[in-house]
Amino acid sequence: MPLDSPDGATMRWSQAFIPTLRDDPSDAEAVSHRLLVRAGFIRQLMAGSYSILPAAFRVRAKIEKIISEEIDAIGGQQFLLGALHPSDVWRQSGRWDVMGDEMFRIVDRKGADVALGMTHEEIFATVASELSSYKQLPQLWYQIQTKFRDEPRPKSGLLRVREFTMKDSYSLDIDQDGLDKQFEAHYGAYLRIFARLDLDAIPVEASSGAMGGSGSVEFMVRSDAGEDLVAHCATCGYAANVERAESVVPAVIDEVGPDTPEMFDTPGVRTIAALETFPGGAAADRQIKTLVYIADDTPVLALVRGDHALQEQKLADALGVGEVRPAQAEEIRELLGADAGSLGAVGVSDVTVVADRALQGRTNMTTGANSDDKHYRGVSIKRDISVTQWVSLREVTAGERCTNCSDGTLDVFRAIECGHIFKLGTKYAEALGATVLDENGKSRPIVMGSYGIGLERNLAAIVEVHHDDKGIVWPVSVAPWQVAITVVQAKDEPSQTAASTIAGGLEAKGWDVMVDDRNERPGVKFADAELIGFPYRITVGSRGLDAGTVEVVDRRSGTRSDVALGDVVDHVHGLLSG
C-alpha cells in the first residue's frame, strides 16, 4: 500500500479545474514557474503572491504530509500560531528594527503596530515562557503556517515569494548538549524528507546571518534557478555556501622588498587591472585590494589580495553584524582622503582593518596610498599595516583545491535553499523570558534551535529537477494523481466503462486517479497529461479494447506496453509500488 495516500480517489477531468495553457506564459523565466503556470497549477495574483489551484494544492498537501510525518517521527508536536504579531515581542528581541523593510507592518484601528509574521522565534519563545522546569524539557514544537516577507525582489514563480507556507520547528532544551541532539535529529529528518520528495539535497555549511546562533546547515538542491552558490568537493563531499566556503590558496613567493614602502606616481590608475599593466606596477596577486564598508554605521577596511573577490557575508560574520554595505564615494573620501582606486591601509589607524588570511605574511606588495594617482610599493603587511582581525574574506571560485581533503577540487554551482536549520542558543529565550529552573534550582534560559522548510519552494524545486521538454515529471510520492487514464474516444461507452473499472481498481488500492473523459482530440489529452506530469498514464481506446488490452505509459522513460485489461490494475499497482 502506498503510505502517502491510504485513501485513493478518482477525479474526472471533465469536472476538474486544471487550466492548462497552450503557450508559455510570457513573464515566466524559471522552468518551474513556466511549467506550473502552463500546466494549470498556479496563477499569479501579484508580485510574490500566487493562487494555488487544485492540482498544486494536492501536491502541496502531500509534501506537507511527508514533512509532518518525519517531524512527528522525531517527537514533534504540531502547533498553529498567529500570523498577526504584536510589535512588542519583536521589539523585545531587537528584531523590530533589524528586519527593516522586509517585515510587513500594519497599524490596527487602535493605532497599534502589528506585524505579519515572517518567522516565529519570538512567538514560540513567548509560549515557552510557561515552561518552568528542566523536567519539562526537551520539547520539539512545530507548525506549518503562512509566512510574510516583503522581499525586495520576488522572482522565479514559487521560488521567491512574499507569502508562503513554511514548516518551522523549534527545539527547546536545557543545555547545548540537548540542542546538539535535536539538531542532529532534524538533520536526519530533513535528509529523509528530501529523499521522499525525490530531491537530491546537499547539506552545506552556511552563514547564520541575521538569525544569530552558532551552527547553521542549509539543504541545497542543485539547480540553475537557484539563488545561492554552493562550493562542493566531489572527492570528499565537503560542501559549503560560498558565504562561508574556503579553499586552498597556493602561496605566492615574495621578495623581501625595501625597508619602507615607496610611494610612486600612478596617474589615471584606478583599477587592479590597470596597475598590473602600468610600468612599475604589480601583478594582481601582488597587490592589496582595499575596500571600504559600512557596518552598523561604522566604516571598516576590508583587505583581500588583488585577484581575489570579497565575500560580503564573510565580512559581516567576522564583524558580528547583520549586514554590511559598500561605502559611498563621499564616505570613502571623508575617511581616507582619496577616491576608490587609490586606497590603501598603510599607516591607517583608528579604523578597523579586517584582512583576508591569504595576505598573511606577504611582503613587497603594492597598494593605494590614499592619495589620488599615487600608490605604495614594497609594502610588508606585518610591518606596515595594523590589521585588527585576520579572517577568511575571499570568495572561493570553481577549480580551487579543497581544504578538507588533499586532492579534491571545488566545483561551484547554483542551488535552491530547500531547508535551513539553525542552532539559535539562548538569544530569544533571554529576550522573552523563557527560563526554567535547573536541577539546582537555578534559573536558566532555554536553549533553542530553529528549523525551516518552505513548502511551495520545495514544490517548485521538485519541478526544477523533475521535468523534460514535454512538461513536469512528478515523483510518485507527491504527484497530484499518480495515474491518468486517457479515454481516447470520449463518446465510446465501452471505453468509458473500462476506464471507470480500472480507476475503481486503482483507487481501491490507494492510488489517486485522473480519468480524462473530456471530449477532446487524443493529441490534446496526451499533451496535457504529459504537461501535468502524471507518473503513469493508461490509454483506453476501442482499438486496444478490441484486442482486450490497454496501453500503459511510463512518463519518465516514455516506455509503453500493452497490458491485458484484466491485469492492468495489478500491473500499474506494481509499477507504482516499486
Added chain:
RNA sequence: CGGGCUGUAGCGCAGUUUGGUAGCGCACUUGGCUGGGGGCCAAGGGGUCGCCGGUUCAAAUCCGGCCAGCCCGACCA
C-alpha cells in the same frame, strides 16, 4: 534602490513611428464532419487598449504624472 523592458479579449501577440473610433492565432459558445499525438467547416460571444490628466474636431497612438509586472544587479532567516 539603480539599469533594461513590458502593459491591447482567458493565453500568446500585431496595431503606436505617420492620430481617424481595434485586429490576428489559440481558447470559448452553437451546429456538423471527425476521432491513437494540439484536425476541419460554418455561425457566434467576448476588449473602460493599466490608471488619471492634458493637447486635438478626433487619442491604443502625441504630452505629463502615476500604477502594475518581468529581467539583470543591489538586497535576501
